[in-house]
Amino acid sequence: MSHLFSPISLGPLALANRIAIAPMCQYSADQGLATDWHMIHLGHLALSGAALLIIEATAVVPEGRISPADLGLWSDQHAAALAPVLHSIRKYSPIKLAIQLGHAGRKASSAVPWQGGANIATGDGGWQTVAPSAVPHADGDTVPLALDEAGMVRVIDGFVDAARRSHELGFDAIEIHSAHGYLLHQFLSPLSNHRDDQYGGSLANRMRFPLQVFAAVRAAVPPSMVVGVRISAHDWVAGGWDVEQSVAYTQALEQLGCQFMHVSSGGVSTRQSIPAGPGYQIGFAESIRRETAMPVIGVGMITEPVQAEQIVATGQADMVALARAMLYDPRWPWHAAAELGASVSAPPQYWRSQPSQFKGLFGATQLVQR
Incomplete structure (x- = not known):
C-alpha cells in the first residue's frame, strides 16, 4: 500500500491521503474580494484528488496585503464574495x-509579480507599511x-475576526502564515526584529507576539476547527532565524493547541x-x-x-504540499496514484478518462453538502 495515499488526521480533520495543495497567491482579487478567477482556479484544483486545498494568503486587514490585488477577509463583504467559491467546491468535491x-x-504594498513585485511608494498608490x-x-x-x-491589538483583532469568518464560511482548517518574511516571521527573526521591549531581543520575546496571535485565533474558533501554522524554518542568513529556534517555536505552539506545522524557509x-x-x-x-x-507538512x-x-x-x-508542480499538472495526484498503485477520488463526470491499464484508479467522489 502506498504511504502517500494512506489516510491521516490533522487533529479532528480526517484526510484521505497525504497530499496537500499549498497556498499560492494569485494576485487576482478586487479590493480584497474574490473574483471569477478564484472560482476557476480553486475549482479545478479541487478536482485534483489531493486531500487538502489551502487557499492563498488572505489578508486580515487592508494594510496587511502583499499587493493591492491580494485576497482579503477583513469584512463580511469579503466573506460573501468567497462564499460562492466554497459552495461550488463543496458541491462537487470531497476535498478538505x-x-x-x-x-x-x-x-506589503508591493506590485504583483508580473509587474516586477517591487515596493509601491505611498505617493504611487501604495500604503504605509x-x-x-x-x-x-x-x-x-x-x-x-x-x-x-x-x-498590535489591531493585528490580533484582524486575525480573530478573519478566523471567525473562516469558520462561518465552513472552512475545515486555518493556517496562520508565520513564514516567508511576512509580519509574524518578522517578529521571530532577529534580522527584522530590532525591538528592545518585551517583543524583541531574546527568543522568548521575539516569539511572544506570534504566539499571542495564535492563541487568539485558537480561542476564536471551536475545537472542531483545526488551526495550524506555516513557518520558515531557516532564514538562510547567518545570525538569523534557524532550525533550533523553529523547534522551540513549534513546541510552544503545540502547548497552545496547534495541530499541524507546515515547514518552509526563507523570505525575510x-x-x-x-x-x-x-x-x-x-x-x-x-x-x-x-x-x-504534531503532523508536519513538508514542501520544496x-x-x-x-x-x-x-x-x-x-x-x-x-x-507533502505541492504548489507550482500542481499548477503545471493539476491532476498530479491522479498520476501519482497510477504510478504508485493506489486509488484516488475523482468525480463521476471524469471516470471515462481512466486509462485501461489503471483500472480501479478512480474512487467515487463523496460529495459534502453544507
Missing part, C-alpha cells in the same frame, strides 16, 4: 478546505512604522542564499518532526511521485 490567514508587514521595527525589507522600500501596542532577508534543489527544505521538516507530536521542489512517497514512507514528513 483550509485558508491561510496572514499579514505581510513590511513586505508596519513591522516590528522601522527597518525596510530592501533598500529604497517604504520605511515601515514600528508597531505600538495599539497597532534580501541577503538570503538558498541552495534550491529537489526536496531542499525537507530536512527542516524532518528536524521539526522529530521534536513534536517536490515534483515526482516516488520522491513524495519516499518522504512520507521514511518519516521525513507526514504529508
Whole structure:
C-alpha cells in the first residue's frame, strides 16, 4: 500500500491521503474580494484528488496585503464574495478546505509579480507599511512604522475576526502564515526584529507576539476547527532565524493547541542564499518532526511521485504540499496514484478518462453538502 495515499488526521480533520495543495497567491482579487478567477482556479484544483486545498494568503486587514490585488477577509463583504467559491467546491468535491490567514508587514504594498513585485511608494498608490521595527525589507522600500501596542491589538483583532469568518464560511482548517518574511516571521527573526521591549531581543520575546496571535485565533474558533501554522524554518542568513529556534517555536505552539506545522524557509532577508534543489527544505521538516507530536507538512521542489512517497514512507514528513508542480499538472495526484498503485477520488463526470491499464484508479467522489 502506498504511504502517500494512506489516510491521516490533522487533529479532528480526517484526510484521505497525504497530499496537500499549498497556498499560492494569485494576485487576482478586487479590493480584497474574490473574483471569477478564484472560482476557476480553486475549482479545478479541487478536482485534483489531493486531500487538502489551502487557499492563498488572505489578508486580515487592508494594510496587511502583499499587493493591492491580494485576497482579503477583513469584512463580511469579503466573506460573501468567497462564499460562492466554497459552495461550488463543496458541491462537487470531497476535498478538505483550509485558508491561510496572514499579514505581510513590511513586505506589503508591493506590485504583483508580473509587474516586477517591487515596493509601491505611498505617493504611487501604495500604503504605509508596519513591522516590528522601522527597518525596510530592501533598500529604497517604504520605511515601515514600528508597531505600538495599539497597532498590535489591531493585528490580533484582524486575525480573530478573519478566523471567525473562516469558520462561518465552513472552512475545515486555518493556517496562520508565520513564514516567508511576512509580519509574524518578522517578529521571530532577529534580522527584522530590532525591538528592545518585551517583543524583541531574546527568543522568548521575539516569539511572544506570534504566539499571542495564535492563541487568539485558537480561542476564536471551536475545537472542531483545526488551526495550524506555516513557518520558515531557516532564514538562510547567518545570525538569523534557524532550525533550533523553529523547534522551540513549534513546541510552544503545540502547548497552545496547534495541530499541524507546515515547514518552509526563507523570505525575510534580501541577503538570503538558498541552495534550491529537489526536496531542499525537507530536512527542516524532518528536524521539526522529530521534536513534536504534531503532523508536519513538508514542501520544496517536490515534483515526482516516488520522491513524495519516499518522504512520507521514511518519516521525513507526514504529508507533502505541492504548489507550482500542481499548477503545471493539476491532476498530479491522479498520476501519482497510477504510478504508485493506489486509488484516488475523482468525480463521476471524469471516470471515462481512466486509462485501461489503471483500472480501479478512480474512487467515487463523496460529495459534502453544507
